[in-house]
Amino acid sequence: MVEFTGSEPIYVQIARDLREQILTGSLPEGAQVMSTTAYATTYRINPATAAKAFAQLVDEGLLEKRRGVGMFVTAGARQQLRDGGRTDYRNTVLKPALSKGLALGLTAEELTEHVTDAIHELQEESR
Numbered sequence: 288m289v290e291f292t293g294s295e296p297i298y299v300q301i302a303r304d305l306r307e308q309i310l311t312g313s314l315p316e317g318a319q320v321m322s323t324t325a326y327a328t329t330y331r332i333n334p335a336t337a338a339k340a341f342a343q344l345v346d347e348g349l350l351e352k353r354r355g356v357g358m359f360v361t362a363g364a365r366q367q368l369r370d371g372g373r374t375d376y377r378n379t380v381l382k383p384a385l386s387k388g389l390a391l392g393l394t395a396e397e398l399t400e401h402v403t404d405a406i407h408e409l410q411e412e413s414r
Contacts, residue, residue: 297332301340309349309360310368320350320358 291297308314323341327334341358344350349364388398 291330291332298336298339298343301326301330301337302343305340305344306349306368309364310372312365314360316360316362316364318360319356320360322357 291300293300305314305320309316314320320341321329323334323337326332326337330337341350345352345358348367349361350358351361352358385398388401393401
């Protein structure tokens with residue numbers, strides 16, 4: 288169960304959690320998302336808060352509302368998140384990490400070796 292903490296608005300946290308579920312495949316394309324009422328009851332929040340998060344994801348093209356049926360993950364939602372996430376990852380995670388490595392005096396070859404080693408470690412951990 289998700290816990291909503293911190294100063295960030297709950298609807299932002301809900302939207303981020305749903306994006307992550309779509310990205311990881313735990314909420315696959317075509318899957319129905321629980322209703323705002325069910326979401327509010329499960330997480331003990333105001334239904335309007337859940338509705339605001341869902342509306343944001345509809346605006347982003349990740350969810351679609353089927354009148355009288357509910358909210359569903361759109362076709363292509365996972366790829367849309369991957370495409371956007373790759374650019375964001377490069378700019379907000381990778382470049383600053385590489386910049387720090389260069390500032391520490393690591394060479395391009397050393398950085399490449401560290402990245403390769405870290406990838407192998409992560410792959411081993413996930414097995």
